[in-house]
Amino acid sequence: EDQVTQSPEALRLQEGESSSLNCSYTVSGLRGLFWYRQDPGKGPEFLFTLYSAGEEKEKERLKATLTKKESFLHITAPKPEDSATYLCAVQAYYSTLTFGKGTMLLVSP
């Protein structure tokens, strides 16, 4: 059974204080690992897809990396508008998405 564990459950940062969110996974044949952002009362917003170990993707202050066992979402110099819950999901071949419970990020000014 595919499993995704995200840590920490919650993270509080000061504006400009860089940090990383972790996503550990077990999957039988990784087709893709996905990062989403979810604001309260809204649907998840797609951020990145990572396909193979060693791959990296960047978008503004966010950078996602992938190894064979985990993925990191690095947040550089965050701003208050980066506050949200960040979700990680994996997809095996011929399967659907399995989500972690998310990391709730709060960035204070």
Next chain:
Amino acid sequence: NAGVMQNPRHLVRRRGQEARLRCSPMKGHSHVYWYRQLPEEGLKFMVYLQKENIIDESGMPKERFSAEFPKEGPSILRIQQVVRGDSAAYFCASSLGPGQGPYEQYFGPGTRLTVT
């Protein structure tokens, strides 16, 4: 707006009534997925459909829940005889089909179902 659309956004039903949730996929997408999100829990897969066909319903409760994606019109998730435990946020997502391009799923805003 070419994004995934869901309606209604909020739905209140009394125990024993039926709930119908609708989802129109993103323009150009032919595959639809339904997820349920309970407080303090992650998104849980329910069912995966393409037009007129259920691909995977392994996450769907065996009783009271059904889903369809007809040739014309939106995908519908139907919950019969709702109980309080059905109260949750239900999200629909859509994607391109296999071989059509990137297969990431794009989510709608969700329907928040409250059973009283």
